Amino acid sequence: MNKQPKYRQVADALRREIDNGTFPPGSRLPSESELQTRFGASRNTVRNGLSLLVSEGLITSSQGLGYEVRSHEVFELNASRFENLNFPQNGDAYNTDVTNAGRRPHQTFRVEMTSAPEDIAKRLKVEPGSKAVLRFCHRYVDDVPWSTQATYYPAWLVEQSPRLAEPGDIEEGTTRYLAARGIEQIGYFDEIAARMPTPEEARLLEIGAGVPVLLWTRTGYSADRPIRCTVTTFRGDLNRMNYEIGDLSARENEGQ
Amino acid sequence: MNKQPKYRQVADALRREIDNGTFPPGSRLPSESELQTRFGASRNTVRNGLSLLVSEGLITSSQGLGYEVRSHEVFELNASRFENLNFPQNGDAYNTDVTNAGRRPHQTFRVEMTSAPEDIAKRLKVEPGSKAVLRFCHRYVDDVPWSTQATYYPAWLVEQSPRLAEPGDIEEGTTRYLAARGIEQIGYFDEIAARMPTPEEARLLEIGAGVPVLLWTRTGYSADRPIRCTVTTFRGDLNRMNYEIGDLSARENEGQ
DNA sequence: TAGTGGTCTAGACCACCTC
DNA sequence: AGGTGGTCTAGACCACTAC
CATH class of the missing domain: 1.10.10.10 (Winged helix-like DNA-binding domain superfamily/Winged helix DNA-binding domain)
Known part of the structure; x- marks a missing residue:
């Protein structure tokens, strides 16, 4: 029994x-x-x-x-292709990707001077609690909250590149702005984790019970040191991340 | 109020x-x-x-x-480094990684002849429902259920490489076995998603409520076509996936 | 045996949506 | 107004763990 x-x-x-x-x-x-x-x-x-x-x-x-x-439609996010190292573009191609999918992107944006949280400081290799610029983005697709993105720049970089601390978008994209000032991102380290949302995340992303969040942490490096750390929080039910590794010419024919 | x-x-x-x-x-x-x-x-x-x-x-x-x-300790899993294209090794370095972390790996293993589920068939570019070999692995770390891994090989590949269908491990690793028979994986397509576990997954991974699973789907390609599809299911609370992209020589100094 | 959480019931009132 | 889920109570019995 x-x-x-x-x-x-x-x-x-x-x-x-x-x-x-x-x-x-x-x-x-x-x-x-x-x-x-x-x-x-x-x-x-x-x-x-x-x-x-x-x-x-x-x-x-x-x-x-x-x-x-619940109905499930997922949005594919190619993490290895966009933000191509040879062709830096604004942020992470969110606008392009969403528009290409026939959806309407929308975002709110703010810039803050804060002290780096412990985990961020570790990734940026600066002292915990030291000053950093936070550029924060709250993104929507067709008016549905989709993701939040927080990018931290260390203080030493902001001194060299003061426009990072200015409110409002950087027209040509932060990556290009930095490149023009001699700071080139030549590598990334990505970390992906999943967990249940905090009440704060549940509020921002309008997530109900039973929906986990995907946490994507990308640390960008110049030849010498880390220059930024971006933490993106996705609704787990609406997003899937992709990575392309090696030679995938055999994949081109059809959509997977 | x-x-x-x-x-x-x-x-x-x-x-x-x-x-x-x-x-x-x-x-x-x-x-x-x-x-x-x-x-x-x-x-x-x-x-x-x-x-x-x-x-x-x-x-x-x-x-x-x-x-x-609950206490949180997470296990890092480098998805871009292991299974290096120039240095194929058995599966996904699980044994090595776990042992290096000072933990004790343990796994059960079985081989089945099945028909490919729809989503797998799509990724392998074969007819839905067509025959496939499933090599299934249930992994533990220190006797805690950690992940399940299901790799599907299409029927045409199994005809050329019959040992895929044999029960039991392939000593030198399936990747090497295939390479020795002229089937070389030169690229991967990874997809990562998060969701709440099905009752079946909750049972296998001994997950309680409030713990999402990370779903990692890796499709391996030869120069001509997809040759395998591996679906790994992790406990979201115990694992984090990493990808290294580009030049990360500036990261080497300390552990992140 | 005593204390813990797990299951289940019956009934009450409230807040929201549709008509 | 009537139906839906949201909140809350009081009490019962069971199953597991500790001692």
Whole structure:
């Protein structure tokens, strides 16, 4: 005998029906009271089962409306191709990529003078707590919050390149601006991690329960030392990162 | 007035105390009944708040023991360096990496003849449902389930390289075995995604609520066509992926 | 045996959405 | 107004862990 608790039976039954198409993406699940009678369970037990599916990222709930099966469309982000070393462009080609996908990009932007958080300082090889310029970007696609991007520049670099600390965009792109001043990024170190969002991240990205964030930390190096560190936070349900390594001429024919 | 529901107040208060070190990683939270009196709330309300923290990945619970603050140690996985194109080695250097970190690797292994799932078939550029060899690996570090790895080889390749379908390890490594038979991988396409685990993944990786998985899909190409597709599923709380791009000689000095 | 969390019930009131 | 989910309570019994 391997009896599952009732709320799991509820979750399992519904999950199966979502998987096999009984409830396709975008459709609505039966209401809690309908599920009570169907499973012969109390309301709390039904809710317990439903909340399991919510935390698995399978469904969402909204007051007054009901439970809806989540639909998944993902946005591909090529991390190795854009920001090409021989052809530096503004930031990370977000505008180009989004527009190419037929979507409408939109972003808010701000520049701050802060002290570098410990993990950033370590990557930039500066003293923890030392001054840094933070250029922060909050990005939307078709008005849906998509990602936040925080780039830190160490103080010594800002002294040489004062426009980094000025508010507002740098027209030609920060990479080109730096290159023109003799600071060339010749390598990157990328780190990718996943975790559940902090309440702050959940707020900025309008993430509900059951959706992890992808954390992408890119540290850019000149020939001598690290010159910037960019931390990008994505909604995990809407994004996928790609890397191309080596010779991929055999991949060109069709879209994968 | 911006009153939060009581269970959120419980969660926020405890989260703050976890963040500021009142409850350090590995320590135990007060029991539910203690929290009831502290917050003047019913047991279900307290449980509701605690389950929020569980689904954020901050704490775990076990019957009879209580709630414990999760501790985070992450394992770095260099995706661009290992499986070096000029120096192919067995699989993805998992054994080497883990041993170097002073940990004890352990894995179970099986080989299956299956039909390629749709997404795999697309990446291998074969008909959906066509035959493929699946080499499946379940990996542990110090007896903690760490990742699962499924590599699919298309039928046409297996005909040329029959040992792929044989159970058991290929001593010299599949990459070398293939290279010796004239099939050389000259490029990779990596895709990285994050999501909540399916019940099956949660079982294999012994993941509790609040821990996402990292999905790493690597498609290997010869000069002509894709020759394999490897899907690795990691515990998101224990792993971080790295990519090195361009010239990183300035990084060598210290550990990042 | 005592204390912990896990499951389940029954009922109440509130907030939001649609009509 | 009527239906939906959101919050909260009080109490019951079970399962696991410690001693």
